[in-house]
Amino acid sequence: MEEERIGKWGKPSKSATATSTSAYSSYCRINSLDDGCLMHIFSFLSPIPDRYNTALVCHRWCFLACHPRLWLRVDRSVKDILEPGVFPGIEAAVAAARPGDTILIAAGGVHLTSNIQIKKPLCLxxxxxxxxxxxxxxxxxxxxxxxFLSTCKISNLTVKAELGCCLLHRSGRLIIDGCVLQCESNPLDYLSFPIVSTASCPELFASSQVKGQGDGVTVSCTRIEGGARAVLIRGTLALQRVRATYARTSIFFWFDVEHKCDD
Known part of the structure; x- marks a missing residue:
């Protein structure tokens, strides 16, 4: 079998060569599309890891996959503030983003955030x-x-709050996936919470609400540390479907905060 794959005299066999030729031919065909078509295709890929991996294929794909039309970037080390789609801070990126945009926050160092309001659907x-x-x-x-005052998602982030809360949910659906939320270990009861939700579900639509619509918070594979309580709910929403996985050094949570129908 090894001889069939490599071929005689250590050269690739015909089948291996054919496979390689076919893959190269497919790449050439898709690469013959203009930039607009390719960028439209890339927009359907999930930002991490698919669109990120796409940027590693070649220089052209890297340029298109990182284009500010597909996502914005926050990088504290950026020197040219006129570079399109790149911002030194999160607040500036949120202000410039369009509804539905994805903001990629660069790793390394600390990004200072304070009462940043997000009023449009975004993914951080x-x-x-x-x-x-x-x-x-x-x-x-x-x-x-x-x-958050709109439907948003945050992923792969650590959020620390010295006092107050990490995330304040006012309205819309908030998805928190694969994050770490950290507050003080022994705070005063009314000062420190990882998540605070003040959303209320109108009674008129409570019984007929369709899952996925309305206000709510969904937490998955997220580590919560410190705080008086993991979640403080000041509206009419309720904590549901709580699941926790205990590891040697951490506890990861999955839960929903949304309106609980009486039926």
């Missing part, structure tokens, strides 16, 4: 291999690091 993703590599810090005197 940490650029590191692990959430601990991309850290957002909310300083004392701030109510929250990030405040």
């Amino acid at each position: 993703i940490g650029g590191g291999e692990h959430p601990e590599e991309t850290t957002l810090v909310c300083s004392r005197g701030s109510d929250s690091a990030l405040e």
Whole structure:
């Protein structure tokens, strides 16, 4: 079998050569598309890891996959503030983003966040291999690091709050996936919470609400550390479907915060 694959005299066999030729031919065909078509195709890929891996194929694909039309980038070390789609801070990137945009936050160092309101659907993703590599810090005197008033998703991020809360959910559906939320270990009961939700579900639509619509928070594979309580709910939403996995050094949580129908 090894001889069939390699061929005689150590050369690739015909089947191996044919496979390689076919793959190269497919690459040539898709690469013959213009930039607009390729970028449209890339827009359907998930930012991490698919679109990120796409950028490793060649220089052209790297340029298109990293284009600001597909996602914005936050990089504290950026020197040219006029570079399109690249911002030195999260607040500036959120202000410039369009509804539905993805913001990739560079790994390394600390990104300062304080009461940043997000009023449009956005996705915030940490650029590191692990959430601990991309850290957002909310300083004392701030109510929250990030405040959500629209449907959003955050992923692969560590959010630290010295006081107040890491994430303040006002309205919309918030998805928290693969993150670390950290608060003080022994705070006063009313000062420090990883997640605070003030959303309320209108009674008119409570019984007929379709899953996936309305207000709610979904947490998956997220580590919560410190705080008086993991979640503080000030509206009419309720904690549901709680699941926890205990590891040697951490506890990871999965849960939903949404309206609980009476039926």
